[in-house]
Amino acid sequence: MQDTLRIRDLIERVTAMPGYTSSIGTQVVDVAPGEVSLRLPLRPELVQFNGHFHGGVVAGLADHAAGAAATSMLPPGRIAVTVSLNTNYVAPARGEYLLAKARTVQTGGTISVATVEVTAIHLGKETLAAIATVTLRAVELPST
């Protein structure tokens, strides 16, 4: 319990730091050991030519969710950084917001692997837009 609070606090703080994740409006929805959900509302500066979320934005959200999920399984003082990010786009990311749900499938001393489902919510209907597999490695958390 205590630990879930610590992890949620860490993920909220990293997400809210000045930079990419905060500037695009990333919201932390749920945090549990090995599972993190993020939410990203649509903004004009996040779309591609057809008005849907840009593929880079989808990949970036998946990446951040996977990093948070993997980090949630690490001991205090360590953070997971991405080694590789594989994203498959299975439907247009069209909607008022995206949801990225990440789940760890491996946590080792060095390597973690998380899978992510990114859905687009349009008029209350949720459509799977992308799946991602993210490989990460654990490093010391830089003191901030």
Place this chain on the structure above:
Amino acid sequence: MQDTLRIRDLIERVTAMPGYTSSIGTQVVDVAPGEVSLRLPLRPELVQFNGHFHGGVVAGLADHAAGAAATSMLPPGRIAVTVSLNTNYVAPARGEYLLAKARTVQTGGTISVATVEVTAIHLGKETLAAIATVTLRAVELPST
């Protein structure tokens, strides 16, 4: 020649359209058949907690460069959209700007494949930050 001009014009227009690629400041550097280079200067809203370009930004730039390179090999009226995007991060993307150089390795009736090298330029020194392999498929260009 004529055709290279047409392709460059198309890529410049798609990149400059309101949305993600223009809002982050993506610049088209070079366009040749099957090869496109993009440049992305550093901005505070593109970084992660350590001040380097965020992995999602790196992936998005690679994606856009690959899409442009693949599209450059298609007949007029068709555009390449991403099926899958695989990015390996090999060094911190630290620098004043990124360069993404995409090159097609396959152009079929349906499927294209492009590889991308993303380098970070810091104080004039260029470091390979990420490599990506992008699978795309050709669709009709939406009339705009």
Place this chain on the structure above:
Amino acid sequence: MQDTLRIRDLIERVTAMPGYTSSIGTQVVDVAPGEVSLRLPLRPELVQFNGHFHGGVVAGLADHAAGAAATSMLPPGRIAVTVSLNTNYVAPARGEYLLAKARTVQTGGTISVATVEVTAIHLGKETLAAIATVTLRAVELPST
């Protein structure tokens, strides 16, 4: 029902044809629309230096399971061939046999995507050894 029988028959026949899948001993376990399970017993010629299933064998089994699952969703006369195969190895593939369970997450006119879990069964205990994401495209079934 009729259709499930047709699909199972097709997958059994393709798996049993002279060549790689039959020579290594691939067995079809379950076939349902969009879901296929394969089984591969251990043989001395399938191992790597440590006695576990070789990574190439694991990837090949995942590939075949994904192809079968994707093909099961196509109309008669069409077969899914692999465009890209992404495999993450999450634990040693140590055991008396492997099970590969593939499930389609997208079936389009051109592109299909399937995810696969490969588990290794050792002394009755099942361990997740690898996950794979496979992108495929539909082609005409060669008449044989």
Place this chain on the structure above:
Amino acid sequence: MQDTLRIRDLIERVTAMPGYTSSIGTQVVDVAPGEVSLRLPLRPELVQFNGHFHGGVVAGLADHAAGAAATSMLPPGRIAVTVSLNTNYVAPARGEYLLAKARTVQTGGTISVATVEVTAIHLGKETLAAIATVTLRAVELPST
């Protein structure tokens, strides 16, 4: 020089050990620091339904070449094992033999990344059949 001989010897020995790589007939062609080429002649038990090399065989050869190239950059007593293997099939692997040429693009204390080109040689003509990106990690070489 001495070191290249040591590395070549290690790769030859690992490749020739009883198991998958020797049973399919893998040959070591070239070994240099960070670069390894392998050759695989066609055999009836390596093909898929159309008579071309099976995708799993192509992936396995790429994997072994990448592992050898990554290991060649490690200090004595360490070996690179695969974390993830991403293969794109860009043309049918049709020919009398395959050539896999692997090259490391990153060698870290923990993680290595290698890219591989697999070509098929048919009647003296070499065609790019697949490209792969392989992520590996260094482990202690098991004493054998």
